Amino acid sequence: MKLRSYLLIPTAFLLINCGAYYNQPTGIERAIIGEPTPATNVLTGLPKPVKPVVVGVYKFRDQTGQYKASENGSNFSTAVTQGATSVLIKALEDSNWFIPIERENIGNLLQERNLIRSTREEYTQGDKPTAPQITPLLYAGVLLEGGIISYDSNIITGGFGARYFGTGGSIKYRQDRITIYLRLVSTANGQILKSVYISKTILSQAIDQSLFKYVNFKRLLEVETGYTTNEPVQMAVTEAIEKAVATLIIEGIKKDIWQANASKEALNAMIADYDQENKEANNTAIYARELKDRRTRFAMELSGGATLMDGDYPSASLQPMARGALKYLITPSLSLSASANVLKLANKGYLNAGYATLDLNAEWMLLPKDRFSPYVFAGGGFGFNKNVENTHLKVQFGAGLEYMVSDNIGIKVYGEQNVNFSDNIDYLERGVRDDYYYRFGLGLTYYFPNRK
Known part of the structure; x- marks a missing residue:
């Protein structure tokens, strides 16, 4: 029974999380046609051109x-493929928008054409005084230049693991990023007609489980299992290049560099989708952070939580509090918040008092365009009890976190310290220090939509 319980956790873990674990290769596999990438369908699904463009690619390599x-010694294998030119030519051919011509190894082509000419001249008969002319080479109307300009390793790493009495497992992941630039150059005047920039992340994951247990006297059981998956770098390069070619085609249609053989409605729909994607890309920072102005100028907040007294009596206890506030955003980062608060303060066996406060705070949002952002605040206020007595001035400061669950609603948690200019908050004046209390809250903020 003990052995079954020890094996239950790793077995369940593999059944739930490790689909690739049960698809491990167990024999020699045959060569297959290269797999398409998600960008392949986008590239081949573009409308066809009125007339394909003859294009030359001299080089598109790792820069x-x-x-x-490598953890052990030197490694002279490059991080990315050195054959990106071939990948680009294949993408140009698949798009049906371009007629690629050989330029990477133009020397080999010219040498072979010279051999053809000399051979024809040698075998020309007397009745044919001149050898037949070889077909002239195509020349490119545009050139494609650029390359793989960046490969960033370990831009995100992390994982999780746990072990208990010799039984445990771990999950680790790593994310790399590859970046390419592709530009279109006119051979007529050397003008750069368009330049595009594409990036692609590369994910690696490792999962392992192990068991190390004495199941009986002098009987040790050891079990280890796991697997690692690494997204192929070549597939990432291919996807990035295909996406770059598709982007270049759409940008060319927008700038009237070339024309598509499609209806105006279809082109407008395609360009609208592309503009939306471009807008989202412009509002996205590294680590897939979507940056945009999420918080409008006016907002209302309701929150509840607990207070904790720090006065002259011992044994302070948590008591409820509620807060309502109106906010005005001066800038996306800076806002003013006016609030009304009701709260109770208590010390076991000594104090049980209720108060209301009117507070004015300045809030500073550290990441105003992120969905999730920390913030800090500080301000002053005026407090009084239920009989509008024992009035006092105070200052408060604190910090919190806010998460925007939608375009208009945010959830926040916060904590603050209230420093009162009175030693009579607990109705006991003792010592030289004034009475303090702390507030901890959870609330909702509603941002009123902007008028259009």
Whole structure:
């Protein structure tokens, strides 16, 4: 029974999380046609051109000069493929928008054409005084330049693990990022017609489970299992290049560099989708942070929580409090908040008092365009009991976190310290220090939509 319980956790873990674990190769596999990427369907699904463009690609290679990371000794294998030119030519061909011509190894092509000419001249018969002319080479109307300009390793790393009495497991992940630039150059005047920039993340994951237990006297059981998955770098490069070609085609349609053989409605729909994607990209920072102005100028807040007294009596206890506030955003980061608060303060066996306060705070949002942002605040206030007596001035300061669950609603948690200019908050004046109390809250903020 003990052995079954020890094996239950890793077995359940593998059944739930490790789909790839049960698809491990157990034999020799045959060569297959290369897999498409998510960008392949986008590229091949574009409308066809009125007339394909003859394009030349001299080189599109790795410009990072980066080698693969190695824990043991030197590694002279490059981090990304050195054959990106071939990948780009294949993407141009698949798009049906371009007629790629050979330029990467133009020397080999010219040498072979010279051999053809000399061979024809040698075998020309007397009745044919001149050898037949070889077909002239196509020339490119545009050139494609650029390359893989960045390969950033370990931009995000992390994981989780746990072990209990020799039984446990762990999950680790790592994310890299590859970046390419592609530009379109006119051979007529050398003008750069368009330049695009595409990035693609590369994910690696490792999952392992282990068991190390004495199941009986001098009987040790050891079990280890797990697997690692690494997104192929070549597939990431291919997807980025195909996305770059598709983007270049759409940008060319927008700038009237070339024309598509499609209806105006279809083109407008395609361009609208592209503009929306471009807008989202412009509002997205690294680590997939979507940046936009989420918080409008006016807002209302309701929150509740607890207070904790720090006065002259011992044994302070948590008591309820409620808060309502109106906010005005001066800038996306800075706002003013006017609030009314009701709260109770208590010490076991000594104090049980109720108060109301009117507070005015300045709040500073650290990440105003993020969905999740910390903030700090500080201000002053005026407090009084239920009989509008024992009045006192105070200052308060604190910090919190806010998460926007929608375009208009935010959830926040916060904590603050209230420093009162009175030693009579607990109705006992003792010592030289004034009475303090702390507030901890959870609330909702509603941001009123802007008028259009």
